[in-house]
Amino acid sequence: MAGGVTTAHPRPRLTIAAETAAGPRRSIRLMPWLPIGVIGFFVLVAIAAPLLTSYDPLKINLVDRLHPPIWVNGGSADHILGSDGFGRDELARLLYGARVSFLVAAFALVIAVALGLSLGVIAGYVGNTVDAMLMRLVDILLALPTILVALVVAVAVGPSFQNLVLLLGLLIWPRIARLIRGETIVVKKQDYVRYSSAIGVPGWVVVVRHVIPNVLPTLLVLTTLEIGHVILVEASLSFLGAGLPASSVTWGKMIADGRALVATGWWIALFPGLAITATVMSFNSLGDWIRDYLDPRTRHL
Amino acid sequence: MGRVVITRLAQAGFSLLALLLLVFSLVRLTGDPAYFYLPPDANRQQVEFTRRQLGMDLPLPVQFATYVGNVLQGDLGISFKGRTLGTRVVDLVGQRLPNTMIMGGAAMVLILCIGVPLGIYAAYWRGSGLDRGARLMAALGQSVPSFWLGLLLILVFAVWIQVLPSGGFSGPSNLILPAITLSVGSIAGLSRLLRSSMIEVLTSDYIGFHRMKGLPERSVIWKHALRNAGLTTLGYLGVVTASLLTGSVLVETVFVWPGTGRLLIESIEIRDFPVVQGLILLYGGVYIGLNLFVDVLYTVLNPRLRTA
Numbered sequence: 001m002a003g004g005v006t007t008a009h010p011r012p013r014l015t016i017a018a019e020t021a022a023g024p025r026r027s028i029r030l031m032p033w034l035p036i037g038v039i040g041f042f043v044l045v046a047i048a049a050p051l052l053t054s055y056d057p058l059k060i061n062l063v064d065r066l067h068p069p070i071w072v073n074g075g076s077a078d079h080i081l082g083s084d085g086f087g088r089d090e091l092a093r094l095l096y097g098a099r100v101s102f103l104v105a106a107f108a109l110v111i112a113v114a115l116g117l118s119l120g121v122i123a124g125y126v127g128n129t130v131d132a133m134l135m136r137l138v139d140i141l142l143a144l145p146t147i148l149v150a151l152v153v154a155v156a157v158g159p160s161f162q163n164l165v166l167l168l169g170l171l172i173w174p175r176i177a178r179l180i181r182g183e184t185i186v187v188k189k190q191d192y193v194r195y196s197s198a199i200g201v202p203g204w205v206v207v208v209r210h211v212i213p214n215v216l217p218t219l220l221v222l223t224t225l226e227i228g229h230v231i232l233v234e235a236s237l238s239f240l241g242a243g244l245p246a247s248s249v250t251w252g253k254m255i256a257d258g259r260a261l262v263a264t265g266w267w268i269a270l271f272p273g274l275a276i277t278a279t280v281m282s283f284n285s286l287g288d289w290i291r292d293y294l295d296p297r298t299r300h301l
Numbered sequence: 302m303g304r305v306v307i308t309r310l311a312q313a314g315f316s317l318l319a320l321l322l323l324v325f326s327l328v329r330l331t332g333d334p335a336y337f338y339l340p341p342d343a344n345r346q347q348v349e350f351t352r353r354q355l356g357m358d359l360p361l362p363v364q365f366a367t368y369v370g371n372v373l374q375g376d377l378g379i380s381f382k383g384r385t386l387g388t389r390v391v392d393l394v395g396q397r398l399p400n401t402m403i404m405g406g407a408a409m410v411l412i413l414c415i416g417v418p419l420g421i422y423a424a425y426w427r428g429s430g431l432d433r434g435a436r437l438m439a440a441l442g443q444s445v446p447s448f449w450l451g452l453l454l455i456l457v458f459a460v461w462i463q464v465l466p467s468g469g470f471s472g473p474s475n476l477i478l479p480a481i482t483l484s485v486g487s488i489a490g491l492s493r494l495l496r497s498s499m500i501e502v503l504t505s506d507y508i509g510f511h512r513m514k515g516l517p518e519r520s521v522i523w524k525h526a527l528r529n530a531g532l533t534t535l536g537y538l539g540v541v542t543a544s545l546l547t548g549s550v551l552v553e554t555v556f557v558w559p560g561t562g563r564l565l566i567e568s569i570e571i572r573d574f575p576v577v578q579g580l581i582l583l584y585g586g587v588y589i590g591l592n593l594f595v596d597v598l599y600t601v602l603n604p605r606l607r608t609a
Contacts, residue, residue, distance in 0.1 A: 136315070143316040143589045147547040148565070148581060149323070155569045156327045232446055236551055239448050240566060255449050259555065262452055262467075263460045273449035281444035 032289045035282035042279055046098035053092040057249045061087035066265050082267045084257055094271055097251040100244065101279065104165060105230040109223055111169025116176025117219060121211055123177065124184025125203070135181070138174040146171050147236055154242035164243055168230055176222055183215040217294040224287035228280035235276050251276050306597050313593040320585040321372070324578050325365050355381065372582065378575035382568075390579040394561060398583075400470055401553070401560035405545050407480035408487070412541060416488040420495025420534075421522060424503060435492060442489025447548050451482040451555035468557035479556045483548050487541045494537050498530040532602055539592040546584050 045052060064087040067079045081090035123134040150167055157163050187193060193210050197203070237243035238252025251272035258269025343351075352358045356367070371378060377390035423435040458478060459467035466475050502508060503526055511521050553562035561580055568576035 136312070139312060140316045140319045143313075143585070143592065144320060144323070145543055145547050145584055145588050148550065148584055151550070151565075151569065152324060152327055152577065152581060156329075228444065232444075235446050236448065239446075239551065240554060242569075252446075255446070255452065259452055262456050266456050266460075269449065269452050273446060273453070276449065277441070277445045281440055284444055285440060 032286055035286040035289075038278050038282040039286065042098050042275070043102060045095050046102050049092075049095040049099060052095055053089065055089035055092035057088060057092040057096040058247065059088060063087060066261070068265075069267050072267075081271055082265070084254070084268045085261050085265065090254075090267065090271060093249050093254055094251075094275060096249045097254060097272060098275065100248055100250045101231050101234060101276075104161070104168070104234045104244075105227050107165040108168035108172065108230050109226060111166065112172035112176055112226065113219065113223055115169065115173035117180055117212075117215070119173070120177035120180025121184050121207060121215065124181040125188055125207055125211060127185075131181070134177070138178050141171070141174040142178070144171070147233060150233060150237055151240060151242050154237055159243060159245045161244060161248070164234065164237070168233060172226055172230065175226070176219070179218055179222060180215050183218050184211055187211050187214045221287055221291040221294065224283055224290055228283035228287070231276065231280055231283070305600055309593055309596050313589050316589050317582075317586060318369075320589070321369060321578075321582060322365065324581045324585075325368060326361075329361070329574075368578070377579035377582070380576050381573045382571055382576075390575045393564065393576060394579055394583060397559060397561045397564045400558060401549055401562060404476065404479050404483060404552070404558060404560060405549060407476055408483040408545055408548075409541075411480055411484040412487045412491060415484075416491035417495060419488070420492035421499055421527065421530075423492065424496045424499030424530075425522060427500060432496075435496070439489040439493045442485045443493075445485065447482055447486060448551040448555050450485060451478065451552055454478045454482060455555070468555075470559055475556075475558075479552050479558055482555070483545060483552045486548065487544055490544075491534065491537060491541060495530060495534045498533040499526060502526045502530045532599070535602075536595055536599060539588075539595045542591045543588050546588060 061083075064079065064083050065085055066087075067076060067083040068074050069082040069090075070077055070080045072082075079089050079091070081094065083089055084093070119134055123131040150171060153167050154164065187210060190210075193206060196206050196210065234243055234250070235252035235255070238250040239256045241253075241256065243252060244250055254272040255269045258265065258267075258272075261268055349358070356364060359367075368378070375391065377394070380388045380390055380393055382388070383393070419435050423432040426432055455467045455478065458465040465478055466472075467478075469475060503522075508521060508526055511525050512518075516525075549560060550562035550565055552558065553560045554566055557563070561583070565577065565580045565584075567573075568580065
């Protein structure tokens, strides 16, 4: 603070006032290039994985086990990020692991969004008993600790891609449905929606033409923020050995592999963890940005 | 207000019953546990005998009703694994529970002692280095997988510097790394939320009025501003507990901590149904109960919600 005027508490008050007036709005408008870049990078390497490495991420080669990364003493250009306890190439596993993370998140969210959007709109638009029943169901589902239920279910029905995706979708839709319902009720009370109904426009047309376009911004923000969440849950389940079958490569599983070898092969767990953190952080900050950009009202979502 | 509380109470009871039913049916999808406790070449009679011994020959609704009745009497059944010794699930869980509570308690202390001041002063000195640093740490803390962070801490403090133990529970020094690991995500969430509600409160007129009155700044922040900002943050404590519960399963696995989280993983691996049910019931019950408590407290403290 320049000037050195001493009043009781000049500094924080001025800062706050100035920032509320102009600061955040301007900084918010800047495109979040870093998160977009990180996400784009991981999506690209996930798609191009077979082109970027000639290694099979599952091929066990005990002769080459525990090679450190290239820049560490004893590392070689054969395994740029080193190799794990079974001699599998870390880089290849990292690239193929990106595929799994993104595919799981994408499919789980398709299910969650389909259920959350339709049931949320129905609950909000129809109201009454339907609303009450759906919201009780949402309350019950939201009261369940996600990872624990996912863990029990994953072990109960056996690890498979379909089961995992279905399960994650079913556990996440209530969060979406609850907020979409709220938004729907707001839209429903708008004059133009009430007039449409009054002149005899059928309910489903009102929903398709007015309600859904108006709840889309909320949905977009929620979905972006949930991607990071799904990636974290999938990694946690894989780490606990309850995510995907043993034949698939996932970042969570790589960390589990590295756990046993933490003293001899620190790089095995390090890189997948970094990848998870960078991806999740990017999706979170992108979601925050979209939220502030689209609608200052939803800032406290 | 009484009506609101009663409604919430009924809802919570319903959630608990649904949880019980869900776990009960899911756990039975893992396959017939009788086979799990018998040699692969067991004959039919042996299978039938084991099923009867486990109470698995009765119709499912009867099994469920019996189970709920027993739970209400505080009886969680006998562990499958220890059934010859008559090991009760309650005892098994009871042995492990204190360890989990110690870890959760330590994490909670860290969350409150770090998260609250961080949120408050980040809001107070908004835009400062502290604020930017805190926001970056919060974004990181909410994105980093706790089990990986735990591994990193083990690598640095137990393998490289060798100042702290890597796992187990034999003394207070074992508590440090797990508690840090478990608390990081919640510290991030709490400070972030508190920061945004503090900013809102600090710019309000009545805070300006308190300052004009000449109240000391400390009293303005910690008494008047926090009282209002803290209210919106209170609901978040439910989320914090939930993440502590879930987190404990992961963190206990990483640090080989002899708590209920590890017991859950072990029991799932050997398909010990009664233990899994008991633990999920415990975790879910705590989760639902705490959310109920927070909701009711919220209603009591915030008059505007009383008619909702």
